[in-house]
Amino acid sequence: MxxxxxxxxxxxxxxxxxxxxxxxxxxxxxxxxxxxxxxxxxxxxxxxxxxxxxxxxxxxxxxxxxxxxxxxxxxxxxxxxIGRSFQLCRVFPRMTVLENMLVSVRSGSLVGRLAPARQRGDIARARELLARVGIDHLERAEARDLSYGQQKLLELAGVLMTDPExxxxxxxxxxxxxxxIDRIGGLVRSLNGEGxxxxxxxxxxxxxxxxxxxxxxxxxxxxxxxxxxxxxxxxxxxxxxxxxx
Missing domain, CATH: 3.40.50.300 (P-loop containing nucleotide triphosphate hydrolases)
Structure with missing residues (x-):
């Protein structure tokens, strides 16, 4: 080990x-x-x-x-x-919360990233992770309409889409x-507890x-x-x- x-x-x-x-x-x-x-x-x-x-x-x-x-x-x-977040949130402001999640696991153009994702079960995983960070009720909102803290949660959920160790x-x-801050700390502890x-x-x-x-x-x-x-x-x-x- x-x-x-x-x-x-x-x-x-x-x-x-x-x-x-x-x-x-x-x-x-x-x-x-x-x-x-x-x-x-x-x-x-x-x-x-x-x-x-x-x-x-x-x-x-x-x-x-x-x-x-x-x-x-x-x-x-x-x-x-390895997954990472950034000092300044990197989200697509004019895309919905759910679309941001799907983009995080696709490559190529933005259009190409979104269409195949709907056929691969990524939507279900995205919704599960949004619920885990507590912003699943905002999945249809544009990212620019979220508070900065909510954008941080979205970014973390997006990182989790790739299932990093x-x-x-x-x-x-x-x-x-x-x-x-307390919620983010709790999520880090919980995820760390999972390995x-x-x-x-x-x-x-x-x-x-x-x-x-x-x-x-x-x-x-x-x-x-x-x-x-x-x-x-x-x-x-x-x-x-x-x-x-």
Whole structure:
């Protein structure tokens, strides 16, 4: 049994003279709720983008369940079993909630994505997942008419359409009211209880510390500490990164 689900070795990505990810070697635990935290600008989202194929790293490697996925296209990484959300919700605003769900499992043009889905049982699965996140009553609403928190729930449900083993969430609580933050946290716990691994980037420390059981702390593009929530809160390197003390 592997002791890591996702591992990077000396992962590096620069933009001009800025080292957004600077030789980052990180291991995330399978079956856990892993958190990735750090001050603004510490490289967390760029790290996510390198891992999931949104941008190609300059050097280093990414391994998932023992397979090298470095620099592979996003759709190939998704097929390997990794799903992700984005810091800013990526939904199709003029499409209905249900149509957004169907698009998430189809390839090709938007028209081509929708028609075959109706013949493959995807609608039933989409409705089941919408009910699970609590927005099934909105399936005919256009995504642009949802609150931002509801759009976050739609995005999570869309990620689940591909049945990923590992889910990477980029600021799931960002811009969301407290009631929906609690709902998102409950969904993460429930899905984790079913065996899914999570890697969560989040600035809401209350959510991170109550939800996660393994925390990696980034600063200046690389990990500076890791451990349980209690351990990282007491680590002087973490205090220095956040507070400059």
């Amino acid at each position: 592997t002791t890591t689900t996702l591992e990077t070795v000396e992962l590096t990505k620069s933009f001009g003279g800025v080292h957004a990810v600077d030789g980052a070697s990180v291991s995330f635990r399978p079956g856990r709720i892993n958190a990735l935290i750090g001050p603004n600008g510490s490289g967390k989202t760029t790290f996510f983008n390198c891992v999931t194929g949104m941008i190609k790293p300059d050097s280093g490697s990414v391994t998932y369940r023992g397979h090298d996925i470095t620099g592979k296209a996003p759709h190939r990484i998704a097929r390997a079993g 590992t889910i990477m969430l980029d600021e799931p609580a960002g811009g969301v009211n407290p009631a929906l 899914r691994t999570f890697i969560v980037v989040e600035h809401n420390m209350d959510m991170v510390m109550s939800l996660s059981d393994h925390v990696v702390v980034f600063d200046r593009g690389r990990p500076i500490a890791e451990g349980t929530p209690a351990e990282v809160q007491e680590d002087p390197r973490v205090l220095e990164a956040y507070l400059g003390v």
